[in-house]
């Protein structure tokens with residue numbers, strides 16, 4: 001007699017895989033390829049960050065002081081993504097960072113110093129971090145632009161750093177254009193006026209920045225993205241900001257709203273707290289037009305609680321970040337693949353988008369996060385080595401690196417998040433993050449388009465021609481996956497070579 005044939009099952013549906021009591025990370029799981037009937041270039045990755053905030057690219061820069069300030073925000077928005085400006089500074093400074101990013105429609109931002117022609121430049125420090133000083137008649141931003149003093153020019157003739165008058169180094173460049181000019185319009189103006197640079201001017205006459213021919217040519221040299229920039233109803237870049245859940249954060253929020261912030265993220269490692277639920281309710285009552293993202297959460301229970309309170313989006317991840325020590329210190333958290341899947345299942349029922357936050361170190365992780373139900377990915381270390389991240393490059397063991405630190409590291413806590421701990425009964429600070437460094441990756445304007453293309457190729461292999469279609473494959477159990485054993489993970493990586501060079505593009 002024939003034995004009864006076993007039911008044939010090729011790979012598992014996510015539902016089965018994630019219900020066995022294991023906490024899986026992105027690297028633990030692998031997807032089985034499906035059927036391709038479309039070109040990779042046609043994969044649509046447009047998405048929603050939160051209930052009312054659409055993005056054409058599902059990438060978000062973390063609210064961390066070594067990742068997201070105004071230059072990152074302008075660049076991410078120009079790419080179709082978004083940055084969340086960190087709150088590890090005063091409310092006034094955070095609001096000015098939001099405003100600076102929203103004061104232009106190009107991914108170029110210098111944060112220049114303003115001086116009148118009669119002023120003295122005492123040392124190179126007077127340039128701050130900007131490549132030039134902007135010279136206006138009165139020396140303030142609401143005055144007629146005369147030109148600029150280039151840091152390089154000044155250094156060439158001032159090797160000894162001695163004092164000199166601004167007027168002696170002035171490169172005359174009085175052409176200005178409206179702040180809302182995009183790259184193509186600025187390019188055309190530079191050609192038409194035979195100018196080397198143009199000033200960007202707000203409607204109220206405030207000079208915002210200077211865009212040079214060199215800037216325009218640099219940005220034109222980056223790959224063309226098949227996506228639109230993130231522009232809000234105000235015609236400005238879409239920019240987010242983080243706040244905490246303390247009383248004084250209500251005042252911070254007021255300043256951020258005045259600066260035009262488009263979305264706020266309640267920045268906490270454990271979002272399911274009475275403090276956060278109350279803050280969500282407060283924001284939804286006082287600023288119903290602004291989306292509020294709650295988190296962080298890793299369970300269905302936590303997610304449900306924030307959704308009931310009115311959260312428009314959820315940020316998922318506890319201890320999965322590259323600089324995080326939360327799981328080690330507090331014994332709580334979850335493998336990120338499991339966390340994203342579980343929270344997404346709950347959020348999906350209420351139509352709330354999920355941000356997979358932390359643990360992204362390659363494009364494969366992004367494909368996994370999005371296919372397991374996330375609508376966007378939030379990245380810290382992946383972006384921290386870019387030109388647009390705050391801070392200067394330094395050399396470490398012959399490598400060009402930038403500092404990258406956890407917001408719960410002792411260093412970051414003593415810099416600004418201190419306010420968070422001032423009112424606490426427990427005054428002893430415990431770090432939940434480290435300070436480190438990441439490799440120079442160049443401009444996000446260069447490597448994000450390549451990353452996006454790699455994600456499109458992953459989606460093509462899965463037979464998903466859009467984010468929506470990937471989520472449908474997940475829910476219909478057509479998406480099949482397996483857990484990789486340790487040996488399978490080794491096999492899936494580079495192995496058996498004496499030497500190699502790893503280049504992604």
Ligand SMILES: NC(=O)C1=CN([C@@H]2O[C@H](COP(=O)(O)OP(=O)(O)OC[C@H]3O[C@@H](n4cnc5c(N)ncnc54)[C@H](O)[C@@H]3O)[C@@H](O)[C@H]2O)C=CC1
Nearest residue numbers: 245246267268269270275296317318319326407408420432
């Ligand atoms: N995603 C992750 O795995 C983790 C992220 N982080 C990051 O580190 C930073 C700090 O995170 P947390 O320490 O969780 O910040 P937090 O501000 O949420 O919490 C700090 C402490 O303040 C308390 N607290 C908050 N609001 C309060 C209120 N209104 N009244 C009284 N006490 C209140 C909290 O219960 C907690 O004990 C954030 O930027 C966060 O994103 C830190 C650890 C883990």
Ligand SMILES: O=c1[nH]c(=O)c2[nH+]cn([C@@H]3O[C@H](COP(=O)(O)O)[C@@H](O)[C@H]3O)c2[nH]1
Nearest residue numbers: 062321322324359380381406407408432433
């Ligand atoms: O345990 C933590 N201690 C910290 O000090 C810390 N700072 C940031 N974060 C979280 O990590 C995310 C970024 O992670 P990646 O570098 O892996 O992208 C971020 O987006 C945060 O969610 C922290 N987690």
Ligand SMILES: [K+]
Nearest residue numbers: 319320321324
């Ligand atoms: K970690």
